[in-house]
Amino acid sequence: MASERKTRQWETDLDGIQKLRFAESIVRLPASDEILVKVAAVSLNYKDAEIINGLFKHHKSMVAVPNLVPCSDSCGQVVAVGDAVTKWKVGDRILSVSYPTYLTGPQHPKYLRTSIGSANHGCLTEYRTFKETAVVACPSYLTNEEACNMQVAGTTAWMAINGMRPLGQPGGKGETILLQGTGGVSIMGLLIGKASGAETILTSSSDEKLQRGKDLGADHLINYRKTPNWDEEVLRLTSGKGADIIFENGGALTTPKSFNCVAFGGLINAIGYVSGKIDPPDERLNINVSALSRNMTIKGLINGPRDRFQEMLDFCAKHEIRPVVDKTFPFEQAREALQYMWDGAHFGKVVINVAQ
Ligand SMILES: NC(=O)c1ccc[n+]([C@@H]2O[C@H](COP(=O)([O-])OP(=O)(O)OC[C@H]3O[C@@H](n4cnc5c(N)ncnc54)[C@H](OP(=O)(O)O)[C@@H]3O)[C@@H](O)[C@H]2O)c1
Incomplete structure (x- = not known):
């Protein structure tokens, strides 16, 4: 001692x-x-x-x-x-x-x-x-x-991709993942998503950051400042299908657009609120109609349990994700x-x- x-x-x-x-x-x-x-x-x-x-x-x-x-x-x-x-x-x-x-x-x-x-x-x-x-x-x-x-950023990204799947059965292959911004959760999501075989769409306010994302393997890049209707761009990039999994990091200003570009049957992970926590009055949306019209799931996500943290660490070690x-x-x-x-x-x- x-x-x-x-x-x-x-x-x-x-x-x-x-x-x-x-x-x-x-x-x-x-x-x-x-x-x-x-x-x-x-x-x-x-x-x-x-x-x-x-x-x-x-x-x-x-x-x-x-x-x-x-x-x-x-x-x-x-x-x-x-x-x-x-x-x-x-x-x-x-x-x-x-x-x-x-x-x-x-x-x-x-x-x-x-x-x-x-x-x-x-x-x-x-x-x-x-x-x-x-x-x-x-x-x-x-x-x-x-x-x-690896804890908060890694586990949250892992749960956004795999939290709705059983422990030990990670997926993502062939799915399209939309990653909002180039912060900690998003970039871990990009690395894990690419190693999982997913197609990734990365958004950012900065072209320089988008280029860094491309160097890490991002398939599609959208500057959300230059392209304020980025939801339409997501639909265009996916031939109208939309993103299967969305990392909804933005909150008030981004969620309505995420509802527009989530795939039918897709998943929005309500992760963050970097664009604000309170909906401005003109941005209110009818969640029921938005959700049922795409037959989609919106999941509030708060990190994950230790066993999923370990599962993510094992996956990252196998793929040498840094x-x-x-x-x-x-x-x-x-x-x-x-x-x-x-x-x-x-x-x-x-x-x-x-x-x-
Ligand atoms: N629920 C959970 O378990 C959990 C876990 C971790 C984080 N979070 C939350 O998720 C959010 C992100 O966390 P983080 O740690 O990754 O944050 P971070 O490293 O600080 O990254 C934030 C990034 O968000 C992007 N951003 C800012 N405004 C945006 C907007 N209007 N639209 C799209 N992107 C925007 C910016 O990217 P660009 O500079 O590229 O534009 C910024 O760098 C935070 O709200 C955080 O509280 C939740």
């Missing part, structure tokens, strides 16, 4: 990125069923900035603890283990699980309440204890800075890193290197 040690960590009162503060805390020794981890790298998600900015209010069961340590997705190394721990040993590389008690099956508010970096303390710290069940093995082919992106890291910041520059992501200039993921 380790002796008592200190950890430097970032804390927030949910009052803005610029008010994040650097603090020092005593690391709790691992209980018998826990491990102590030295955090190596932390991946930033849109929700992390949203939480810190006090804007993450749509999950009523996720109420943050005081002085919240933000961020859910980390990669690290085990430095001590509790007496009853059987799965891990000192030196193992692990990935934290963002919803630590969500192990299998459908999502539930009780799992949301145990989420880290949102309801409970997260990973933007040098050392942290985890239940031994709250981590998975880090794939050996990935660097720490790559691996820490998350795209746009930029890495030192631990001391967490504010700059979060602001950089929040401003939306990135392509793929933004990472904080905790252990330099």
Whole structure:
């Protein structure tokens, strides 16, 4: 067992990125069923900035603890283990699980309440204890800075493609996937989608980012600024059929268009809301008519369980899929890193290197 040690960590009162503060805390020794981890790298998600900015209010069961340590997705190394721990040993590389008690099956508010970096303390710290069940093995082919992106971005992308299929029976071959934007979830969806044999349509506000998407294998590119009626372009590209699976990342301004260009019998994954959470009055749509006229499914998606996370990791290892890291910041520059992501200039993921 380790002796008592200190950890430097970032804390927030949910009052803005610029008010994040650097603090020092005593690391709790691992209980018998826990491990102590030295955090190596932390991946930033849109929700992390949203939480810190006090804007993450749509999950009523996720109420943050005081002085919240933000961020859910980390990669690290085990430095001590509790007496009853059987799965891990000192030196193992692990990935934290963002919803630590969500192990299998459908999502539930009780799992949301145990989420880290949102309801409970997260990973933007040098050392942290985890239940031994709250981590998975880090794939050996990935660097720490790559691996820490697999949780939220990777699992959400995996569930958007495979969440409606049984565990162990992933699909996507021959299907058309529409990926909105070039952020973390979308680019993981592009990589997984291509490896699954799907045809991919990528949208972005930037031609330069679209070119990067093309270099990663995107089959079709749409600049949604230059082509505001991108739904019509999706229909044109698919000879009128539409997209089988849509990563609906935009929310208020994009959902009506997604209903226009989803394939008959297709799936819209309600993932995000980067274009806004509230429908402007002139954009209201009749969901019943929209859904039944295409005989389609709209599925609210909140990440996925640990078994699907592992399924995704195994698939990515088989295909040697590496998350795209746009930029890495030192631990001391967490504010700059979060602001950089929040401003939306990135392509793929933004990472904080905790252990330099
Ligand atoms: N439900 C879940 O489990 C889950 C999991 C992860 C994320 N999310 C949500 O999904 C969304 C994306 O997350 P992320 O982590 O991938 O975010 P991110 O890395 O910050 O990416 C956001 C990207 O969205 C694109 N975008 C902005 N406005 C857009 C618009 N009007 N139409 C289409 N695309 C637009 C931009 O791409 P361009 O710069 O290329 O235009 C931007 O880079 C967020 O709302 C997040 O909260 C949900």
